[in-house]
Amino acid sequence: MANTTKAAWIPSKDILQKSRLGNWMQRLGFTDYDSFHQESIKKIDWFWREAVKELDISWFSTPSVTLDLSKGVQYPDWFVGGKVNVAYNAVEKWADDPSTRHRTALIWEGDDQEKKVYTYEQLNVAANAAANGLKQLGAKHGDVIFLYMPMIPETVIAMLAISKIGAVFTPAFSGYMADAVSARLEASGAKFLITADGYYRRGKVVNMKQEADKAADQSNSLEKVIVVERIGGTASWITSRDVAWETITQNRREFKADIMDSSEPFMIIYTSGTTGKPKGTVHTHAGFPIKAAFDAGICMDVRPDDKLFWLTDMGWMMGPFLVYGGLLNRAAIVLFEGTPDYPGPDRLWQLTEELQLSHLGVSPTLIRSLMQYGTTPAEPYVLSSLRLFASTGEPWNEKPWTWLFEDIGNKKIPIFNYSGGTETSGGILGNVLVKPIQPANFNAPLPGMAANVFNQEGLSVTGEVGELVLQQPWVGMTKGFYKDDNRYEATYWNRWKDTWVHGDWVIKNEDGYFNITGRSDDTLNIAGKRIGPTEIESCLVSHPAVAEAGVIGLPDELKGETAAAFVVVHSYMEPTEQKKEEILTHLKNRLGKALAPKQLYFLSDLPKTRNAKVMRRALKTAFLGQSSGDLSALVNPDILEEIAALRKKE
Structure with missing residues (x-):
């Protein structure tokens, strides 16, 4: 479980005053983040009007109304009467200005180390x-x-x-x-x-x-x-x-x-569903780009001439986020065709030093995969240019989080946990740099994001697992699903009135920190006890033999559901029966006999997307021999045969 009591990183006085968020808050009259956040979600039109000023968004015609909710909270109209173009704000205005036209905008490195x-x-x-x-x-x-x-x-x-x-x-x-x-x-x-x-x-x-x-x-x-x-x-x-x-x-x-x-679409980006056709999220010229620029610039402190890199693909949300989060802030974006451990396990650290990256975007699974090489690949490189690690895609386990923060970042570089989605244009929860950061947790909802945690009765709860919800609209919210608004409303708005249900299980702790335990449709219910797969996976990877882990729920006649664990051991370990018993005992000691998986399987890899996100659904359907739905995002589909073979051996 994540440490919920002790901060690993505490902002300095300099960051509190001179970070883009800290400085902006002070100019708006706030010294305390929590009171600022409350104002940002009570007066959402005021907040986003101030945000576009701070980001220096250029309008061809200035909006006459910041927010119109006449169609309901599901369909807000932002910046009514505004005329704009994302390409103008991303590149054209900087190219037109003699003081900025020669600044670096894009750096590319190919798999073969070709550069442009x-x-x-x-x-x-x-x-x-x-x-x-x-x-x-x-x-x-x-x-x-x-x-x-x-x-x-x-x-x-x-x-x-x-x-x-x-x-x-x-x-x-x-x-x-x-x-x-x-x-x-x-x-x-x-x-x-x-x-x-x-x-x-x-x-x-x-x-x-x-x-x-x-x-x-x-x-x-x-x-x-x-x-x-x-x-x-x-x-x-x-x-x-x-x-x-x-x-x-x-x-x-x-x-x-x-x-x-401002309300015209510039991008339709599809998300993969478990069944049926993909969902087309519709993003406007004054939506996604502004939210991405705000999260990157104000929250992650991306500044002009910084170098922003995220290991991603343009088909995933973080690809467009990289483009607009960087360019609208007049930073240089770094595109990478290759993989972080090719031709050697030092590639990512080499890239960081060579290009003098200021912001490095990763995923927990990526860090777990690099951990197997230890710190040796990073040791020849000086990472002094880095001001921030950023992470998205899945919840952290404490062990890899601590490895990145302590062993790679020398306890100096904050890790900005970032969770939201394609439909939200960016983050809901994050690690704002004006508050202390705890291992693996989120220290706050981001400004303008009216996040809450509801129990099954729709009541706000603290200290227990509940549904992550949003109780106010925000700039960047998808403008329905492309040609399928009924599905959009059924997906996000049909649980509680005027409330966006995001699909994540979250705990809001007494100290105000948040912990994501997994997708709400992944949650296990073992004999009436609810537990997120991430909690069990965190326990698994805390064992010294385990490099990566995935946990799914399987039908059980007695308990209704039971947990099954799939484990990749470190390359220097042997996946023996003795090692399996050691890991199972470790789980029982940490989780208790009632919740600990009784089934554990060794795999050579876990099914993953290109941005290293583990697809638990692929694990489950392959193991049970069920219809898989859309698995086109898998980068290693061959592993499904290995998973299916495990079941046949029983």
């Missing part, structure tokens, strides 16, 4: 060329353009260009196979698909174009496939449909961003 750097002026010129080319192809205001791209500069250039012409982009995970791409293409009704001939991963070519072609063959709406040449020479080309990126980006003349209404 763009200034704001160069990035804007590239976006202008792409915008001119898209217009020439027939793309227009409101069209949906699908991005099936690796983490390369052209991905960001395409996003900016699409916004410049007033179209809408839909990003998809670069590791998806054709069926997953096809499902999202069909749902979005995209007219254009931008893809690459391939990319590199661990020194090997991933032939992306083959999957793109299969998906395009199934689309009724698609007119053209635009292909960026990354690997060269191996892709198939279908002349009548394919257009080379290089061909359409020849015209580099100036292209001014279209004037858009």
